[in-house]
Amino acid sequence: MHHLTSVIKLVFLGGIFILLCSCESPEDLTKEYPFPSDNQPSAEKIELGRALFFDKRLSLDESIACADCHNPAYAFTDRKTVSEGIQGKHAERNAPTLLNSAFLQTVMFDAHLKTLELQVIVPIQEATEMGHNMKLLIPKLRAVPAYQKAAKILFNRDFDAWVLTRSIAAFERSLLSLNSPYDQFMRGNKRAMTSDQRAGMKLFNALYCTTCHPAPYFTNFKAENNGLYTDYGNDKGRFRINLDSADIGFFKTPTLRNIELTYPYMHDGSLKTLDEVIGHYLAGGKHPKGQHPSILPFQLTTKEKKHLVSFLGALTDTSYLKNFQSYAP
Ligand code: HEC
């Protein structure tokens, strides 16, 4: 009897906990992410960054905003094989999610940039993306009264590259998605995941996936070679940074959070579905030089494949969308 009452209490406490969690506002969560000492977040700074993120004037012909390739409705991706920039030009790669980017230890598929602040200028100046030039862009944005006013109030300076990069990075860090069924399950709500999802989680942990996609962010943040191609062709990954042949085929491990929303997959969007991705690993990769030794062939029944895909679906949390009403899918 004694044992039974304590079980009831636990369940009850669990109930209260879940209640508290569902009341939690995004503001409460923003306190928990890391940020550089020279870019303390504030609601106003995030708001300025948000306005700039959705502003098509950041591209040369005013046709494309960051949000066109990083669309909130698709977990801040674009569902294209490779992204499309100004004048229908094709970017080289598939757009990654920006959710939980506050936790990134390295930025870009080449894992070569240290901060989100450093990344902002890259797409703006990339000919196949926004095709702009900071020398022309800064005076143009400074002439927008709301931007110049915010720069003065928040940064005590004229609108410049510092203001642009700090505010957009602050906005990106505020994009949190950490309340998936998986997270609720791990916090003790055993009903948050279905039995298929729980079975899939066992498989995910028993296979070698966690070597590179460990919880809680489902990435080790490192560049790895997952054996996608025998010959990587034009895009040899991190190799292009230092021209070191040991880096051929190395790409930063993407997070698996919200993965069911961010298809197609891989740096070049070459795999369309999660079934195709699992097929790649089942075969043990294509064995290029440098392929990680953990990636070996394995077998799964049709049912087990379904469980694994179900588990990946338990990593979806679209609660962030309430801040992006007009973008809801
Ligand atoms: C034309 C489409 C396009 C536009 C516009 C664009 N991006 Fe991207 N973004 C991409 C692609 C493609 C990548 C992957 C590039 C790579 O890793 O080599 C990327 C990568 C990123 C990353 C790295 C994420 C990670 O996991 O490492 C961040 C951050 C980012 N973009 C933010 C922005 C911001 C901020 C803007 C606007 C100033 C922007 N992007 C505009 C397509 C775009």
Ligand code: HEC
């Ligand atoms: C050696 C490290 C490593 C291991 C082990 C590994 N992955 Fe990956 N995974 C990667 C890398 C690196 C990429 C991105 C490759 C690219 O873009 O070309 C990736 C991409 C993915 C993607 C697509 C992500 C996206 O946004 O495009 C999925 C899904 C995935 N892996 C699932 C798994 C599963 C399931 C397992 C276990 C069966 C696994 N991975 C094992 C490194 C690894």
